[in-house]
Amino acid sequence: MAVTARTSWLEPRPGGLHCIPGDFYIDPVRSAERAVITHGHGDHARPGNHHVLATHETIAIAEARYGSRAGRSFQRVRYGETTRMGDVSIRLVSAGHVLGSAQVVLEHQGQRIVVSGDYKRSRDPTCAPFEVVTCDIFITEATFGLPVFRHPVAADEIARLLASVAATPDRCHLVGVYALGKAQRVIALLREAGYTDTIYLHGALQKLCALYQRLGVDLGDLALVEGLPKQALTGRIVMCPPSSLADRWARRMPDPVTAVASGWMRVRARAKQRGAELPLIISDHADWDELTATIREVEAGEIWVTHGREDALVHYARSIGREARALSLVGRDDEDDQDMEGIGAAVAGD
Numbered sequence: 635m636a637v638t639a640r641t642s643w644l645e646p647r648p649g650g651l652h653c654i655p656g657d658f659y660i661d662p663v664r665s666a667e668r669a670v671i672t673h674g675h676g677d678h679a680r681p682g683n684h685h686v687l688a689t690h691e692t693i694a695i696a697e698a699r700y701g702s703r704a705g706r707s708f709q710r711v712r713y714g715e716t717t718r719m720g721d722v723s724i725r726l727v728s729a730g731h732v733l734g735s736a737q738v739v740l741e742h743q744g745q746r747i748v749v750s751g752d753y754k755r756s757r758d759p760t761c762a763p764f765e766v767v768t769c770d771i772f773i774t775e776a777t778f779g780l781p782v783f784r785h786p787v788a789a790d791e792i793a794r795l796l797a798s799v800a801a802t803p804d805r806c807h808l809v810g811v812y813a814l815g816k817a818q819r820v821i822a823l824l825r826e827a828g829y830t831d832t833i834y835l836h837g838a839l840q841k842l843c844a845l846y847q848r849l850g851v852d853l854g855d856l857a858l859v860e861g862l863p864k865q866a867l868t869g870r871i872v873m874c875p876p877s878s879l880a881d882r883w884a885r886r887m888p889d890p891v892t893a894v895a896s897g898w899m900r901v902r903a904r905a906k907q908r909g910a911e912l913p914l915i916i917s918d919h920a921d922w923d924e925l926t927a928t929i930r931e932v933e934a935g936e937i938w939v940t941h942g943r944e945d946a947l948v949h950y951a952r953s954i955g956r957e958a959r960a961l962s963l964v965g966r967d968d969e970d971d972q973d974m975e976g977i978g979a980a981v982a983g984d
């Protein structure tokens with residue numbers, strides 16, 4: 635496809651990616667008059683925007699998290715539906731990251747730009763799969779943008795968890811999971827693997843699990859830990875936010891096997907730091923192979939890399955003849971582990 639290099643109608647600004655002819659921001663860092671939101675994670679969907687365009691599910695997630703601060707007016711769109719803002723056409727297509735997650739397909743004067751938000755290509759029973767859309771400029775994350783990051787098959791990691799549960803019936807398995815996306819995916823994968831027992835939740839996971847179920851994702855029988863006697867959790871699977879693994883709360887569990895489900899569990903130092911006796915490498919972000927395959931498949935002449943470990947991916951894109959640049963957008967975290975930058979850098983230096 636033809637490429638009009640650096641002069642663009644989509645511009646990285648301190649407030650986020652700004653679309654000039656449509657006068658809106660994508661995943662604005664500061665509150666914006668008009669915002670297009672890719673998905674519900676807190677570094678993308680922030681409170682305080684006025685007019686918000688997103689999928690029905692993303693808006694439901696933002697409302698569950700922020701209440702009336704989620705936005706003043708909403709435009710709920712379905713995947714594949716085309717709408718306009720100013721002189722730009724906008725279409726959201728699935729990103730395979732979490733429920734409702736979308737790539738933003740923008741077209742203006744014959745040029746197509748895809749802003750992929752966060753995405754993955756591996757299977758996830760809780761959301762629609764990533765859709766490849768060919769384009770002139772593809773904007774990608776690079777959370778796991780290093781060749782050392784290759785995620786194993788998630789079902790195999792779940793099988794390891796279930797094997798551990800079967801082998802230690804006198805202990806409880808405490809699994810640290812991010813509240814949006816990871817918790818529900820791990821539960822759904824456990825169900826697919828044939829685990830039908832009640833799964834117990836820390837209170838912080840309840841709201842979004844209930845929302846997923848209301849939006850049609852079957853998670854089976856869930857119950858809150860609060861108020862249960864310690865013995866009731868022996869032999870059970872309990873899920874909590876990673877930050878709760880080290881709290882006083884976790885001491886109420888009967889002799890727990892501590893597990894953490896995160897792409898960062900590939901990094902041994904990280905697993906150790908989290909105190910994960912059973913690290914489960916399950917990520918909602920594309921690994922190196924998924925990132926590079928996607929760059930090839932979208933056939934874009936130009937690749938912009940927003941956040942994460944950009945350098946290796948920029949280098950890769952150039953090596954296969956694409957123009958590429960790192961945007962280094964501020965305000966993007968990896969929801970799995972907000973404090974991973976140091977370890978990512980350590981790995982990059984290895």
Ligand SMILES: [Zn+2]
Nearest residue numbers: 675731752969
């Ligand atoms: Zn995300």
Ligand SMILES: [Zn+2]
Nearest residue numbers: 675677752967
């Ligand atoms: Zn993100």
